[in-house]
Amino acid sequence: MDYRKRYEDWINGENFDDDTKKELIEISNDEKEIEDRFYKDLHFGTGGLRGVIGAGTNRMNKYTVARATKGLANYIIKQNEKEPSVVIAHDSRHFSKEFAREAAGVLLSSGIKVYLFEDLRPTPELSFAVRQTKSAAGIVITASHNPPEYNGYKVYWKDGGQIVSPVAEELMEEINNITDFSEIKCLDGCTLESFDDLHHLGEEMDKIYIDKVKSLSLNPEAIREAADLKIVYTPLHGSGNMPVRRVLKEIGFENVHVVPEQEKPDGSFPTVKYPNPEEVESFNLALGMAKKLDADLILATDPDCDRVGVIVKKDNAGYLKLTGNQTGILLGHYIFDSLKEKGLLREESFMIDTIVTGRMTEKIAKSFGIEVLSTLTGFKYIAQQIKEQEDEGGKHFVFGYEESYGYLAGNFVRDKDAVIASMLISEMAAYYKNKGMTLYDALTKLYEKYGYHMEELISLVLKGKEGAEKIGRIMDKMRNKPPKAVAGLAISEVRDYMIYEGPIKLPKDNVLYFVLEDGSWFAMRPSGTEPKLKIYIGVADSSQGAAENKMKLLIDEIKGFLGAAR
Structure with missing residues (x-):
């Protein structure tokens, strides 16, 4: 059925109310809008x-x-x-x-x-x-x-x-x-x-639920010892306000300050362009509040409170917004190290990330003897692997995350959980504060030990039917005629996840993953929820400057490929 027939059926059908029909009649002269609504x-x-x-x-x-x-x-x-x-x-x-x-x-x-x-x-x-x-x-x-x-x-x-x-x-x-x-x-x-x-x-x-979340605390004594830790939190007008504040209070944090303008639920999200903790602009009010209070940590959860963004203090040099990968690096290491220190790290422990997540946490996990499994993008695949691995018997899930600010510990929730993550991140900040360190200091030490890793995401927004067709053409060209090198680095491997068979069984998915000769990589996938083509890029080097230079070269050349493919 073509879009015009569907449109007319909704206007004339007995099953649709008057408000719906009125809304559709008002766009009767906008053929592109009708097509987009019904194609x-x-x-x-x-x-x-x-x-x-x-x-x-x-x-x-x-x-x-x-x-x-x-x-x-x-x-x-x-x-x-x-x-x-x-x-x-x-x-x-x-x-x-x-x-x-x-x-x-x-x-x-x-x-x-x-x-x-x-x-x-x-x-x-x-x-x-x-x-x-x-x-x-x-x-x-x-x-x-x-x-x-x-x-x-x-x-x-x-x-x-x-x-x-x-x-x-x-x-x-x-x-x-x-x-x-x-x-x-x-x-x-x-x-x-x-x-x-x-x-x-x-x-x-x-x-x-809250009692189960609190049971995941790894170092409750650290919270008592860091009573002066100051946290600024914003639920970004969403559902996190009550559960995040409740769990932090009940576990012992006494200096949690909520951004008043963003405290109450509001579907218009009037104080932000996007209610997305991935976007630095969503932290503007929280950051202003943190500077006045001299806060140690800023947390922001999205409207349904499954993602959490983090800003950390950099001593006297202001504040740094962590990427999703950087939070995963810190949180993963904190969980692994705490479990090992308490003798709770089992031989059959495993963590799960995704194929477009940065590779540094994988290095860290393996240094603790933890198995690492990588799934397709989407936390549902992480949840699927938790179930499959535990069903096999004997295996112990310790941590899962994806670069888009989703984290999970424990086995009682099977999706990313910003309530759990907010508690563990806050506890981690207290743990390091007792050692005279900020989370930024802790991250720097990990880079010094495991190498400087850097990741970037390019999102190409192409709306509507025409946009979807362009995304399809780009993917087809990169699949059928991939470049032989990028930024002077030869492509050593191409994984097409429509046919790729890796160490664990994955569903077929429209993802292309390119590995370069030095271990750098980039991946391309159409978003499943937005009109976007997403390009993920990861590099590693011995210093921050070297990694940044390598990343800039890769971004410039990949953007050139995208322009030519369109």
């Missing part, structure tokens, strides 16, 4: 279903949410589980609560028990609650760190991890089979509280 259905990428809020098949709205949920309900019913249940949570974004209730209604009307969080909660607590309630699945309404016009829908399976193959494909087939919205009950609204199978989650689940 495809939203699909599951690395972060699930995600898109701009609005009417249309390629938008986030109550109809796409209800359709996806009905597909999920049908899929769960086909698994023949006795009394299946689903946990639902949401963040602070526009329509998140409404979409969560919409999903709850569809599930309840399909005969499936629902555990619905009373108010916004962090995504990792949803993952935990799925495992805690022994539910068949979980749903969280969030668009993570995307701009305010976005929302999304992530599905978790019974292990607490986001869905992966083959469940993802089987679920999508069920969703695609739903072509008539009239078969979806509760689409026009229903009273959720009239269903006996609706159960609200609140303080009781919060306490169980």
Whole structure:
């Protein structure tokens, strides 16, 4: 069906409300906008279903949410589980609560028990609650760190991890089979509280989760000894405010200062361009506050509180924003070293990163005798590997992270967890402060020992159908006619993850990975959640200056390849 036919069906169909029809009629003279809204259905990428809020098949709205949920309900019913249940949570974004209730209604009307969080909660607590309630699945309404016009829908399976193959494909087939919205009950609204199978989650689940997070503390005595450590925290208008502050307070941190302008939930995210802790601009208010307080550490979590960004003090030289890889380096070493020091590091311990994560933490892990596994981009693949490795028996997961500010320790959550990470990062800062060191000092020492590693990400934004086609052409050209050298360095290996078979079994994915003769590397992949082509670059050298020079040469030449390929 072409986009025009879909558009007309929505305007004329009996299943769509007047507000939806009015919104679509208002764009009747904008053919490009109509095409973008209807040329495809939203699909599951690395972060699930995600898109701009609005009417249309390629938008986030109550109809796409209800359709996806009905597909999920049908899929769960086909698994023949006795009394299946689903946990639902949401963040602070526009329509998140409404979409969560919409999903709850569809599930309840399909005969499936629902555990619905009373108010916004962090995504990792949803993952935990799925495992805690022994539910068949979980749903969280969030668009993570995307701009305010976005929302999304992530599905978790019974292990607490986001869905992966083959469940993802089987679920999508069920969703695609739903072509008539009239078969979806509760689409026009229903009273959720009239269903006996609706159960609200609140303080009781919060306490169980927070207690589990606190159990991961490695050096509680360090917190007591560094009572003067000052932390500035911002939830960036999201769901992290209560859980992060609670866990830090309960574990003993007494000098935690929250940015007041960003404390309350607000889906418009009025104080930032993007509610993304990867962006240095999102720290502007927190950094100003930290300078006034002379704070040691600044933390920022994204709206659904699964990612955390970090700024550290550089003695008298101001502050440094850590990259996701640098935080992973510090956190990984702190966890490995603390476990070893306490005699808790098992021979069969393993960590997991992704193929586009920097390679320095791998070096560190191996120096502790820890096995390192690398998965595709997306924390759902890290969660999948945790399950598979533990199912084999005897193996012990100690740490997982990806360069995009996602970290996990412990085995009770199966997604990146900024509540856990915020606690461990704060404890780590206290640990080093007691040694007369900042986190910057600790990072410098690690570079001196393991070599100076540097990573960069180039994001090429290409929107709409035309943009998607350009991304496809670039990938095809780089796949079929890759360069022989970059910046004077020969390409020694090309991994095409559509066909590559590595040490662990990975799903096929549209990723190209190039290894250069000196060990430098770059990788290319279309984003699964945004209209972007992402290019990841990593280098290592004996000094910061040498690494920076090498990186500049690589970036310049890779940008040239991209321009030619378009």
